[in-house]
Amino acid sequence: MPKLTRRQFAASAGVLAAVAMLPGCSDSEESSGGDQRSDAPKERIVVVGAGMAGLAAARRLADAGKDVTVLEARDRIGGRMWTNTSLGVPIDLGAAWIHGTENNPLTELADEVGARRVETDFDRPVLYQDGRELSSEVVQNTLERWQQIAKDLGTLSDNAGDHESVANGLAEVADMNDPLIQWAVASEIVGEYAADPEELSLKWLGNEGEFDGPDVLLPGGYQELAQHLARGLDIQLGTEITRVTYDDQKVRLETSQGAVDADRVILTIPLGVLKAGTITFDPPLPHEKQAAIERLGFGLLDKVVLKFDQPFWPDADVLGLVGADQPVPFLINGEAFADAPLLVALRGGRDARAREALSDEDAVAQVVAALKAPNPTGSLVTRWAADPYARGSYSFIAVGSSPDDMDALAEPINDRLAFAGEATNPEFFATVHGAYQSGIREAERILG
Numbered sequence: 001m002p003k004l005t006r007r008q009f010a011a012s013a014g015v016l017a018a019v020a021m022l023p024g025c026s027d028s029e030e031s032s033g034g035d036q037r038s039d040a041p042k043e044r045i046v047v048v049g050a051g052m053a054g055l056a057a058a059r060r061l062a063d064a065g066k067d068v069t070v071l072e073a074r075d076r077i078g079g080r081m082w083t084n085t086s087l088g089v090p091i092d093l094g095a096a097w098i099h100g101t102e103n104n105p106l107t108e109l110a111d112e113v114g115a116r117r118v119e120t121d122f123d124r125p126v127l128y129q130d131g132r133e134l135s136s137e138v139v140q141n142t143l144e145r146w147q148q149i150a151k152d153l154g155t156l157s158d159n160a161g162d163h164e165s166v167a168n169g170l171a172e173v174a175d176m177n178d179p180l181i182q183w184a185v186a187s188e189i190v191g192e193y194a195a196d197p198e199e200l201s202l203k204w205l206g207n208e209g210e211f212d213g214p215d216v217l218l219p220g221g222y223q224e225l226a227q228h229l230a231r232g233l234d235i236q237l238g239t240e241i242t243r244v245t246y247d248d249q250k251v252r253l254e255t256s257q258g259a260v261d262a263d264r265v266i267l268t269i270p271l272g273v274l275k276a277g278t279i280t281f282d283p284p285l286p287h288e289k290q291a292a293i294e295r296l297g298f299g300l301l302d303k304v305v306l307k308f309d310q311p312f313w314p315d316a317d318v319l320g321l322v323g324a325d326q327p328v329p330f331l332i333n334g335e336a337f338a339d340a341p342l343l344v345a346l347r348g349g350r351d352a353r354a355r356e357a358l359s360d361e362d363a364v365a366q367v368v369a370a371l372k373a374p375n376p377t378g379s380l381v382t383r384w385a386a387d388p389y390a391r392g393s394y395s396f397i398a399v400g401s402s403p404d405d406m407d408a409l410a411e412p413i414n415d416r417l418a419f420a421g422e423a424t425n426p427e428f429f430a431t432v433h434g435a436y437q438s439g440i441r442e443a444e445r446i447l448g
Contacts, residue, residue, distance in 0.1 A: 042067040045446065046253065046260060048241055049268035051079025052095075052432050053420040055229040056439030057266050062233055064447055069262075070233055071255060073240040073389045077230050080270065080390055081432065083221030087307045087378045089338040090221035094384070094393070095432045098218070100211025105440075106225065106433045110218065113228045117216040118337040121317045125330070129179065129322035131372060133314075138180075146184040149174045153205060160203040165399045167197035169205075183322040186329035186351075193430070194299025195396045196349040204397040209427045217337040222432070240389075241269070245282040248414040264416055266442045268435075271409070271423035272298040272391025286413065292405035296423060297398030299430075300385045302352040304328065304345040304367050307378040311341045313371075319343070327355065327366035343371075348393075356383045394430040395423035410438070418442045 043066070047058045050072035061068040076082070080094040097120065101107045110117060127134045127142070152173035153166070160169070166189060174181050189197055218224060236257070243254035244265070251265040269279065274293045284290065304327075313319055319331045327347070334342025345367050347355065355363060364379045384393045397403065403426035410424035420438040428434030 043263040044069070044261070045264045045266070046071060046251070046262040047266045047268065048253070049079060049270075049421070050074075050077040050226075050230070050235055050237075051268060051270075051421070052081060052226070052229075052435040053268040053422070053439035054079070054266070055226060055233070056436045057268070057420055057443040058233050058235075058439075059229045060440055060443035061446065064443075066446070068234070069260075070235040071239040071241065071253070071260065072235060072237050073256075075237050077235060077237075078223060078226045079268075080384070080393065081222040081226055083223035083226075084380060085221075087305065087340075087342070087380065089334075089340045089342070090219065090223065091305055091334075091338065091342070091344070091380065092218070092221050093303055093305070093380060093382050095222055096217055097215045099215050099431055099433070101213035101216060102211055104211045104213070104433050105436055107213075109225050109228065109436075113224050115224045116219045118219060119214040119216050120332065120336070122215070124316060125318040125320045126314050126316040127180075127183070127320040127322055134322070142180045142184060145181065146188065149181070149184070150188070153202070157202055157205045160201075162201075162203060162402070163400055164202040165198050166200040166202050166205055169202045170197055179322050179324065182324065183320055183329055186348075187320065190348040190351075191301070191329060191346055193396045194301040194348045194352075194393045195297055195398070199297055199299075199349070199396070199398055201397045201399050201401060204402060207397070207403065208429060211433070219337045219339070241279055243280045243282065244417070246414060246417045248416060251416050264418065264446060266418040266420055266439075266446075268420045268439065270298070270390050270392070270421060271296060271395045272385075273389065276391050278388070288408050289411065289413075289419075292401075292408040295398060295401040296405050296409070297396040297401065298392040298423075299348065299394060299396050300352045301346060301348040301393040302356065302382045302384060303380070304347075304363055304382075305334075305380040306343045306345070306364065306367065306373070306376040307334075308341040308343075308374065308376050311335060312373060313343070321370055327363075327370050331367075331371075353385055356385055396430060410441075412442075412445065418445065 045061055045066055045068045047054045047070045050070050054070055058068050058070045082094045083090050084093050098106045127139050153169045156169045170176055193200055240256040241253055245252040251262050253260040275298055317333050317336050328345040332344040334340060334344055360381045363381045384390050406424055406426035410419055412418040420442045422429050422435040425434035425438045
């Protein structure tokens, strides 16, 4: 598998080297307390959501001496970061990779907690078609063909109209009847953007930034970073927000645990939840912001994790399953990061949505049958679209949308109601570091 599609398409784009504003504050910040007089009541700040964006914002504000409370609907922190240990080792069922280690704020955060990292090699997959392993020559040829297709798509993207999709571009530059190219699209487009080519804007394909360096997994799971940021914070779990009432003086949150009043609120609600309209805003959100919510896409990437008594697969980081009826296009070798005989299968887009209707048993059985594998000793199946507090996995720029919509989503209202999360970061959307940066951005906006 070649480097992830974003990296291919972003190679010619300017990548912003984001400043890593890590938790902590200077002596001057501590002494000034944000310029508040010691005898004046502290401004109350509420952060909604204990995912990476919310934790980053709350950590920064708390370290600056602010009165901050985090309200989280789930019974755990992390949001779309979810490290599960039920199979005996930490497995990230949501976000898993640090994408690009150089100048990435998460790298320094991982250094702070001493988190071990393992690089994933996407360049040497082992592919199977009709139950047989394809030769290395066939695989290499497929990768080279895909690299050329990616370049051609990049050229088309430069001149694409607002309503052209990646599917339109693929129809011009790729043989979409070729099973190997279909696999490449499923792995490199759908698996990367969590959306299908018909949904993705061709004009903005690869417009996002990338950090240099490898993609790395955390053997201890993203929980290490989440717990580090959460230390000492006032986090109220099991508190679901149902209504947000705001004006230019204050914000009131109606929650499952009663009403909460605040001077300022930072909402880090996933775009999928905003699109679902399960939270009422009074007054309604400004037209430009609501329109941005409707135009932007929110994708889906699900996992089926299988644990076995012993490995039966070759020594490769990535295994690919070629064919239209395959239950997943690719799997990650868990031996590389979990020191256990694990396979983590991933699928995205409409195929993932359709298969969320399967029972755990059927979802596992499909992958086991495709691999011609023995019965696993344990398994896990995700359904992020069905999760009421996520409604999917992460954002993408849909046909008819643009990065301007992410800017509109990020715009605060009345200087009282702020918005953060990966979908508010047009440079690094759909990433954990993008979520982190957005939380820091809104905290710094409050701190002035």
